[in-house]
């Protein structure tokens with residue numbers, strides 16, 4: 001992993017340098033280590049994207065101004081930053097978009113999408129994995145390290161008798177025009193990247209696979225003895241705001257359907273091998289790794305000990321930041337007492353030991369909530385009020401309304417960065 005991230009150099013073709021040499025570009029990381037800079041930050045900043053840096057595809061002016069605060073006089077990044085979004089694009093595209101908005105160099109590995117932490121789930125990378133989502137789903141999975149993937153269309157083709165919710169397929173089958181593929185390899189894991197289209201077909205076939213340990217050519221002998229396939233789900237957002245007057249179904253809505261059907265049919269809860277994306281802790285752990293990588297690339301030698309998360313959604317960004325802060329406190333309590341760190345996270349939210357990640361150095365995470373997105377400060381009725389009345393979070397994340405409280409509310413991201421610099425006494429910015 002470290003190699004993978006480091007393969008993307010921070011040095012740009014247009015002469016931007018990662019080092020602090022006086023222009024010859026020869027200063028090495030070791031030189032930095034010998035002469036630590038006292039003005040180096042020991043913190044990093046994570047940004048949510050939509051509602052913090054932009055609305056849709058339009059950058060917010062506060063974000064454009066905020067970006068200047070992050071650069072030194074040569075235009076180089078002076079504070080390690082990364083971007084964490086629950087969207088599901090290819091990182092190259094999003095990195096270019098953010099770079100164009102903010103006029104600062106953003107490499108693809110600085111952008112963490114909902115599925116990105118699946119890079120850490122290496123034990124599944126070589127298994128035969130069914131990838132669910134929409135456009136680019138196979139490419140996204142391959143970018144993450146999955147090398148043996150298939151789609152629902154492949155499963156449909158291999159088992160043409162399964163999809164009887166599709167009446168067109170029923171007609172085809174009635175004419176006898178179909179052929180099973182007995183050699184189609186067993187599905188060994190399911191990667192749910194995002195909501196698909198044709199939910200009924202997906203729900204039917206996913207349940208078939210879950211009931212047959214990935215080989216739906218024969219019925220299960222006993223539902224109680226079936227070993228459930230590993231299921232990895234990215235992004236649990238139940239709904240999202242778009243241009244309609246009301247929120248739209250998100251991936252979390254699809255998961256609710258799948259979980260409900262599985263439970264109705266088997267009497268058991270569907271288990272997740274991993275839930276990834278905000279607000280789950282694994283995403284913030286991966287973001288910590290990325291911040292450490294960016295810090296190394298821009299020549300920071302101090303340990304990164306604090307992370308700040310700037311987001312616009314209390315139920316996702318802020319809950320996640322508070323959950324990660326809680327996780328960090330638990331882990332460090334064990335470490336500080338000389339014990340092996342043990343976390344009490346449920347299995348679906350556990351963080352795999354990942355030796356390729358940078359060592360965990362962050363001890364706390366603070367959250368800043370901005371008012372430029374879904375959260376409206378001091379208004380009578382907001383989307384978040386509704387969410388407090390009815391819990392929209394995922395089944396495996398307990399409803400704890402107090403976790404939606406940020407460390408601080410700031411009107412916009414620029415004021416957020418100014419606040420962080422002030423708290424950290426770091427290059428205080430004149431107003």
Ligand SMILES: [Mg+2]
Nearest residue numbers: 048050051312
């Ligand atoms: Mg947002």
